[in-house]
């Protein structure tokens with residue numbers, strides 16, 4: 001029979017993402033509503049190892065659903081990658097009687113949750129990253145807000161780029177994945193998207209296209225460059241030299257990770273937080289919550305970490321076709 005859960009811990013790990021607070025709030029209030037204690041662990045796995053553990057009440061998560069960032073703070077913790085660190089973390093969970101742990105983060109954070117599950121701590125992961133690069137799910141907390149933030153910023157760059165008839169190269173985040181670049185590319189009507197998934201990215205072809213598009217009467221040339229490709233400032237200098245078109249580089253940076261979460265991020269994060277608690281109360285462990293084909297689902301973490309997903313070529317081709 002599944003062990004009865006009395007206390008659930010919750011932490012955020014890796015890069016913060018707008019909507020994490022909505023997920024924390026949902027974990028806290030779902031659990032408290034079912035008579036379960038909740039412990040908030042500050043600063044991710046680093047805070048777990050440092051025993052930065054606080055009891056959370058329903059009021060502690062008041063006034064947080066609309067705020068960006070994570071009220072529990074987050075961190076990256078190299079020690080958690082070691083067996084010693086993992087054993088220590090599991091021991092601390094036992095010391096605080098945390099018999100269920102909700103980990104909000106990306107694949108790296110799930111790997112930590114997987115190790116804790118092997119060591120007897122019941123764990124459930126919730127996908128939280130602006131990068132959308134978690135294979136088992138079509139939705140990750142924060143992507144919707146980040147992509148809208150980036151889109152609005154790029155619209156502004158476009159205004160000035162058009163007025164000056166310039167080329168603008170705008171770098172968006174996404175680590176090794178091109179989801180933010182692809183979505184902004186389509187939403188902002190960019191002339192060119194450069195993503196890490198496009199292995200044969202050809203700068204000479206871009207130069208030719210800039211010249212040709214000018215001849216077709218285009219007033220600007222917007223390139224969305226993924227941070228996984230990077231080199232944006234040098235790229236702008238090379239393109240200006242090769243085309244004779246004034247070129248400016250903009251790196252959007254961490255502003256993409258902040259701000260009040262969109263409605264979608266608040267709602268989906270709330271559902272995922274509640275579902276994570278329900279899974280633990282059903283006696284499940286080593287699971288990760290996802291969203292697929294219109295439904296909130298869950299997977300074994302081992303299975304989730306072995307999955308892969310590709311940025312859709314069809315959408316990329318459409319973006320190219322629409323830049324006519």
Ligand code: ADP
Pocket residue numbers: 013014015045075076077078079080081082105106107108109110111112113115129
């Ligand atoms: P994300 O969770 O967004 O993928 P990271 O890859 O930075 O972000 O991972 C966040 C944290 O998860 C790391 O700092 C580390 O504490 C933990 N972690 C990452 N990989 C592992 C691993 N293989 N085993 C155990 N813990 C890990």
Ligand code: F6P
Pocket residue numbers: 015129130131173174175176227257
């Ligand atoms: O994973 C989220 C993310 O914002 C990535 O897009 C980016 O590569 C990375 O985190 C930046 O991390 P840091 O906040 O450590 O600079």
